[in-house]
Amino acid sequence: MQNIRQLVISQLPPGTRNPDDISPIDISKPFNIIVFIILPILIIILYLIWRKQKNRNKD
Numbered sequence: 001m002q003n004i005r006q007l008v009i010s011q012l013p014p015g016t017r018n019p020d021d022i023s024p025i026d027i028s029k030p031f032n033i034i035v036f037i038i039l040p041i042l043i044i045i046l047y048l049i050w051r052k053q054k055n056r057n058k059d
Contacts, residue, residue, distance in 0.1 A: 025036055 025032055027033055027037070
């Protein structure tokens with residue numbers, strides 16, 4: 001078990017963020033709200049509208 005752990009730790013390149021260091025999204029900042037909440041919702045809505053119009057053109 002210790003050998004597997006050493007192997008995994010040694011695979012992380014130096015200078016990169018460790019997956020354990022990642023913190024949750026801070027939604028108190030307007031940029032994070034726009035990027036992680038509003039934009040994905042807009043993309044889904046626009047995709048559904050586009051798909052609906054595409055299906056109408058086939059008929």
